[in-house]
Amino acid sequence: MRHQQLATEVGEALARAEISLATAESCTGGAIAAAITDIAGCSGWFERGFVTYSNESKMAMLGVPQELLAQHGAVSEPVARAMAEGALQHSLADISVAVTGIAGPDGGSAEKPVGTVWFAWARRDGGTDTHCQCLAGDRDGVRSGAIEVALRGLLARLPGARS
Structure with missing residues (x-):
């Protein structure tokens, strides 16, 4: 319930804008969708969630090209972008968020240490934004x-949001 206030604010902003959300999650394992669906009334603005932990699921469920995964790795800007855009292509949502990263404790490298997470937000009416952050902690x-x-x-990225 730690993220309940943020999820509530997202839901209120989506409802005001009359748009719906899809999530595409790897390292968070569906926890973003869980935070969203903890909010009563979310069926009015949460369209669906994809949990695509493996590369195969990213390709099958979101249409992420195998070439992107092979060239850049799952934890990369191109893959996060493809996940967010794929979530829109495979849903009825108006906006999506995608997350792919290395949660640890293993799996990091010098180029991509544990805590590296790529985010992407895509809008059906155009535009995809990406962001990388190295998050601390276990x-x-x-x-x-x-x-x-x-x-x-x-x-x-939502019109009329308070935060």
Whole structure:
């Protein structure tokens, strides 16, 4: 329930704008969708969520090209962008958020240390924004931080949002 206030603000902004949301999550494992669906009335603005942890699921469910995954890796700007855009292509939503990262404790490298998370927000009416952040903490801390960044990013991109 830590992210309840942010999720509530996202829901209120989506409802005011009369638009719906889809999520595409890797390292957060559906936790963004869970935070959203904890809010009563979310069926009015939450369209669907994709949990695409494996590369195969990113390709099958979101249409992420295998070439992007092979060339850039799952934790990259091009893959986050493709996930967000794929969530729109495979849903009825108006806006999407995608998250892919390395939550740890293993899996990091010098180029992509544990805590590296790529975010993307796509709008059906055009435009995709991306952002990379290296989040501190253990696995739970990285995942929690990613949920917060994703929700705050949605708020920043929604008309009439208060935050």
